[in-house]
Amino acid sequence: MAEADVIAALATASGRSAVGIIRLSGPDLMPFMAGLLGRQIPPRRAVLTDFLDADGAAVDSGLALFFPAPRSYTGEDVLELQAHGGPTVLQLLLRHCVALGARLAQPGEFTRRAFLNDKLDLAQAESVADLIEAGSEAAARAALRSLKGDLSGEVRALVSELVDLRAWVEASIDFPDEDVETGDRQRWQQSVQMVRDRIERIRRAAASGNLLRDGVEVALVGRPNVGKSSLLNQLTGEDLAIVTTVPGTTRDAIRGEFLLEGIAVRVTDTAGLREARDPVERIGIERTWRAARGSDMVLLVVDAGTGRTKDDDLIAAELPPAAKRITVFNKIDLTGCAPSRRRVEGGLEVQLSALTGAGIELLRQAILEEAAPAGLELEGVFLARERHVDALARTAEHLRCAGERLTELEVFAEELRLAQRALGQITGEVTADDLLGEIFSRFCIGK
Numbered sequence: 477m478a479e480a481d482v483i484a485a486l487a488t489a490s491g492r493s494a495v496g497i498i499r500l501s502g503p504d505l506m507p508f509m510a511g512l513l514g515r516q517i518p519p520r521r522a523v524l525t526d527f528l529d530a531d532g533a534a535v536d537s538g539l540a541l542f543f544p545a546p547r548s549y550t551g552e553d554v555l556e557l558q559a560h561g562g563p564t565v566l567q568l569l570l571r572h573c574v575a576l577g578a579r580l581a582q583p584g585e586f587t588r589r590a591f592l593n594d595k596l597d598l599a600q601a602e603s604v605a606d607l608i609e610a611g612s613e614a615a616a617r618a619a620l621r622s623l624k625g626d627l628s629g630e631v632r633a634l635v636s637e638l639v640d641l642r643a644w645v646e647a648s649i650d651f652p653d654e655d656v657e658t659g660d661r662q663r664w665q666q667s668v669q670m671v672r673d674r675i676e677r678i679r680r681a682a683a684s685g686n687l688l689r690d691g692v693e694v695a696l697v698g699r700p701n702v703g704k705s706s707l708l709n710q711l712t713g714e715d716l717a718i719v720t721t722v723p724g725t726t727r728d729a730i731r732g733e734f735l736l737e738g739i740a741v742r743v744t745d746t747a748g749l750r751e752a753r754d755p756v757e758r759i760g761i762e763r764t765w766r767a768a769r770g771s772d773m774v775l776l777v778v779d780a781g782t783g784r785t786k787d788d789d790l791i792a793a794e795l796p797p798a799a800k801r802i803t804v805f806n807k808i809d810l811t812g813c814a815p816s817r818r819r820v821e822g823g824l825e826v827q828l829s830a831l832t833g834a835g836i837e838l839l840r841q842a843i844l845e846e847a848a849p850a851g852l853e854l855e856g857v858f859l860a861r862e863r864h865v866d867a868l869a870r871t872a873e874h875l876r877c878a879g880e881r882l883t884e885l886e887v888f889a890e891e892l893r894l895a896q897r898a899l900g901q902i903t904g905e906v907t908a909d910d911l912l913g914e915i916f917s918r919f920c921i922g923k
Contacts, residue, residue: 482508483581483589484573486566493561495538498569500578501586505553509542511576512557512569519544527557529568530575536565550586551593591904598904599628599864606689606859614738615688618857622685627860630678631902634671634871638896641667645889661882671895672875679868682860684848689859691740692847695767697795698777699787703806706830707777708732708745711839736844744771773800773846775839780805780813780827792822800846804839806830817842863901870898 482502488495500508509516514532517523519542526534539558548554559565574580584605591601603622610616621627641664648660696704712732730745744767768774774795778788784803795801805827808815815835816827824842828835860868878891 482578483585484570484578485581485586486570487556488561490563491561492563496559496561496566498557498559498566498573499586500555500573501548501550501552501581501589502578503545503552505542505555508555508573508576508578509540512555512572513540517542520547522558527559527565527569528572530572535568536560546593546595549595550589551595552589597625597628599631599860599902600625601904602861603627603859610689611691611740612688612735612738614857615685615740615859618685618688619859621857622859627678627682627864628903630674631899634674635896635899635905637667637671638892638899642889642892642896645885645892649885649889664888665879665882668875668879668892672872672879675868675872675875679865679872681857682865682868685857685859686865687848688738688857691742692736692773692843693771694741694743694773694775694843695771695799696743696745696775696777697768697791699779699785699791702777702779703830704745704777705730707775707804707806708743710830710833710836711741711743736840736847739844739847741843741847768799769796771796771799773802773843775802775804777804777806780807780811802826802839802842802846804828808834867898867901871895874898 480503482500482505484498484500487497487499502508506516512528513525514528515525517525517540522539522541525537525540527536527538527540529535536559538560541556541558543549543554543556545552557569559569570580587596587601587604590596591598596604600623603619607616607619607623610619644660645664696707698704708730709732712734714732731742732745733740733742735741746767776788776792776795778784783805792801792803801823803823803825805825807829808827809829809832813827815829815838817835817838818825824846826835826839826842828839830836874891874895878888878895881887881891
């Protein structure tokens with residue numbers, strides 16, 4: 477399914493750097509090698525050479541690599557020019573590529589061609605972007621597992637199980653004179669349950685992977701002067717927010733970030749919530765509510781000395797119901813209380829001192845517990861997109877329906893077919909029905 481044209485693009489980030497890479501891909505790159513290098517180079521060997529402009533004059537020297545089809549990233553001929561990373565040189569080379577007949581690649585087009593040429597399936601292609609955008613080491617490792625085909629391998633194994641099961645069921649429908657024995661139904665039921673269990677395991681791994689990729693948005697809210705800014709500084713380990721005893725010091729949202737067992741936690745310190753004294757503070761309070769509404773989790777910070785007040789309750793009542801919530805009783809250094817964490821009807825409560833740092837680790841663990849209530853699985857985790865999760869959910873639902881309609885073979889077979897189709901959407905293999913070959917290999921239908 478090769479494309480007819482040649483594409484070219486800068487494969488490294490824009491700006492000045494030690495090395496800049498220009499990549500070309502297309503059905504025949506020999507003319508481009510002649511025009512850009514003045515000669516042909518052997519496959520898969522780094523060659524030190526001059527890079528030429530349209531007049532044949534050298535504009536730079538560097539390494540050139542040629543990967544002939546089909547053994548390349550895109551499945552087409554691929555040529556890489558590793559030049560010095562000056563913007564002027566790279567633009568000259570790109571313009572020469574276009575003058576030779578290439579066009580500038582569209583976003584993601586190299587990976588799209590790899591997918592169209594069966595070098596990657598759709599799940600692997602999507603993991604390329606996840607690997608580039610990974611915000612932590614754990615997220616990068618999870619994305620690499622997806623790129624190497626861990627998710628795709630799991631999906632294909634499940635599809636194989638369903639194809640095998642469907643072959644037996646379809647054969648039983650096609651030959652109604654042969655009674656389906658009780659033992660057969662029991663085996664089919666066991667097969668369906670086994671696939672359901674494996675899908676549930678994949679869904680748990682995907683949930684952990686998505687948490688690694690997306691991270692957690694946390695907003696600090698509360699009355700003025702309860703220690704939100706000090707708490708931000710303690711959580712991030714940086715002096716990000718100005719801390720004073722003057723209520724209303726924080727007027728604008730201040731963001732910080734820290735890693736929690738591989739999860740990127742992005743914390744927003746907000747203006748204290750009270751009746752606004754001036755237009756600037758009013759804007760800050762509006763931004764506070766906006767940050768709270770856009771967060772996955774809210775830390776309601778309360779002064780431990782005064783305890784939870786009516787104003788705190790009013791703030792809590794206005795918090796978005798979908799966001800997870802932790803109530804933080806700060807300033808225990810003034811009350812003499814020990815750091816603690818407990819679960820109450822309204823969620824988790826943590827007592828700490830943002831001034832001394834006592835209890836900060838308890839808060840970190842509370843954030844982790846709320847972000848990943850089922851636990852964070854790092855072993856074997858891969859990154860899954862929302863569409864993958866949706867496809868797995870639909871597969872599980874079809875299998876549940878199949879398990880309940882085992883005595884109705886036509887309905888049972890249709891639910892299995894729909895389950896297989898949903899799985900195939902993950903890898904981009906919205907499958908053709910290949911059951912005929914399976915049935916012929918198992919039964920002597922011609923007799």
